[in-house]
Amino acid sequence: MAEGDERWEAGLATYASQFQIPEDEVHEHLRSLIGERMATEAILATGAAWTDDSLSLRDRSLVVLAALAVQGGVEARLRTHVRWALDHGATPEELEALAALLAVYAGYPKASSAIEVFRQVIAEYSAAH
Secondary structure, eight states: OOTTOHHHHHHHHHHHHHHTSOHHHHHHHHHHHHOHHHHHHHHHHHHHHTTOTTSOHHHHHHHHHHHHHHHOSOHHHHHHHHHHHHHTTOOHHHHHHHHHHHHHHTOHHHHHHHHHHHHHHHHHHHHHO
């Protein structure tokens, strides 16, 4: 990817924030996890998805948490996004409310699994901050 490409640079910055690593380590980190092609696609897609100014980072985080929670089976991704939602200003009370709402629309099993992850990450986050 060409240096200076806005989407690429935005994607690197976004993942650096999410993974809490330097921007210059993001591509290699993702590449080691998911391969070159997926890493490149993820960085470019993220560069567009997380930089549009129509939604705040907090709102985007809540949407992503809802999407991951209703999928189920993606707890590792959910954990990362819970911490990031807290970084973006979401509160523990909002995450509890999100899980309660998801229980109605997505089903209790998925929502209850999500709230368990939410609470674990909130406790870890609170202890670190």
